[in-house]
Amino acid sequence: MRMELQRIVDRVAARVKRPALIEDRRQRVVVYSEHSGVLDGVRRSSILRRHTTPEVIAWAREIGIMDAREPVRTPACPELDLLPRVCVPIRHQDLLLGFVWFIDENTGMTDEDISAVAEAMPDLSLALYRENLLGELASQREAEATRTLLVESPEARREAVRSLLTDGVVTSDGQVTALVAQLVVAEDEMLDDTARIALEHALVATRHWVGSRETLHLVRHDHGVLLLCGGRNTGRLAAQDAAAHLDQALRGAIRGLASVARTVLGIGDARPRLYDSVLSYQEAFQAARVGVQLPALGPVVPWPELGIYRLLSGMDARHLDVARVHPGLGRLLGDEAHQVLLETLETYLDLAGNAHATAERLRLHRTTLYYRLQRVELLAEADLKDGNERLCLHLALKLGRLTGQYQPGG
Structure with missing residues (x-):
């Protein structure tokens, strides 16, 4: 099927005396004719990468190519390094299959040129329909097998593995x-x-x-x-x-x-x-x-x-409540005035309660560090000398990060 498409696009390009490029409906390059003359960045990139960039796709869709049933003359877009073009939609029984693109710089395409392209549309649409059908069937089988691997029952997953291996x-x-x-x-x-x-x-x-x-x-x-x-x-x-x-x-x-x-x-x-x-x-x-x-x-x-x-990350959302882990810390999270105390506490706990390392990490005098930790103990009604308390405080802080309740600046 690809060879048939190539023959048609070469014939059309020779008829209108300018290079042609065919994309499918997702704007992936299917075939293109030999290029001569002016070449812009978009055509060069499309040929090398075999697909159009998202920026160009967005630009083309804003112009309305997805709904077009007649040829569309598109303007240049210097920001995208894109020259003027003629876009001819390819449809089969009103189903959009893709597009034929011609660069329309200097000597623009005449109405006669566009009519010549239109004459080739029946052959082109049928060939692209067959190409799409074969490609879509293969990609759908692969996608379905991959989807099955990720969500389905053990029996279905075993069958998906067999299918992927058998199909190569x-x-x-x-x-x-x-x-x-x-x-x-x-x-x-x-x-x-x-x-x-x-x-x-x-x-x-x-x-x-x-x-x-x-x-x-x-x-x-x-x-x-x-x-x-x-x-x-x-x-x-x-x-x-x-x-x-x-x-x-x-x-x-x-x-x-x-x-x-x-x-x-x-x-x-x-x-x-x-x-x-x-x-x-x-x-x-x-x-x-x-x-x-x-x-x-x-x-x-x-x-x-x-x-x-x-x-x-695997806990039920109903259990992601800091106050359930440590009620006192839950109260502090609601007040931005306590943010510096919480950040000091988290660093202290991350460093396994090493006051010297904490003071160095935060560039604090040891006296300031002890004062902040004492304030946490007072406000959160906690005892940092108790291992279980320290565990609950540390867990609550990490849970607060995950839920967005605690958002330190660092």
Whole structure:
């Protein structure tokens, strides 16, 4: 089918004497003709990366190409290094399949040129429909099997593993590590289709970097999943390398998207078999959730390094109440005047009650440190000499961070 599409696009390009490029409805490059003449940054990037950037996708959709049923002349956009174009929608029985793009610089396309393109539309739409159908069936089978690995019953997961191995989607049933990519939306924003497309582009780019047959990916409602499959790519260092690449790819993909404030990646522990992907995924998902709540942890959050947050992140929301852990500390959290006391207490407890180390870390005189700790004891009705009290106070502070009730400045 791809060869048929290539023949058609070459014929159309020769007829109108200008290069043509075909994208599917998600604006991924399918085929393109030989290029001569003016070439802008968007065409060059699309050919090299095999997909259009999220910024260009957003720009094109604002112009209305998704609803177009006739050719659309699009203006130049110097900010995106994009020249004027003619976009011809490709439809099959009114179903949008994709677009044919022509750069329309200097000698613009005439109505006769556009009519020549329209004459080729029946053949082009049928060929692209067949191409899309085959590609969608394959990708849907892979996506469904990956989804089954992450949520379904043991029997269904075993069948999903058999399907992935039989179809040659992955090379072996070896060790697996899950990464979860969470896009943190800006205030009063929602995760839109453009952001999800950016997320999928980053996941696919990382799959190509790692090895397409050693990875699986899935875009869910509010996050993306990357599974590293096969022993040599799933150790801790390999997972961190993949996470670093995915983090970089995400940053590039969301650049210019006002709806996304930042990204967080969670890494689960490796598991011995593909069947156990769900366990690594659950850990990666929880790690990403903690990273969303605690920006100080950085953009990549490995599950094994979360410490007490491994326990707290799995607690029922009804139990995430600081006052239940330590009522006295719960009262202090509600007053910003006590913030410095809480930060001093947390540092003291993080350093195992070492007053000397705490004073150095906070650059305090020892007398000031003792005064603050005594104030905490008085206001929270606590005894720092009691090990159980110190445990409850420390746990309450970490719980406060996770729930947003306690937000230290450092």
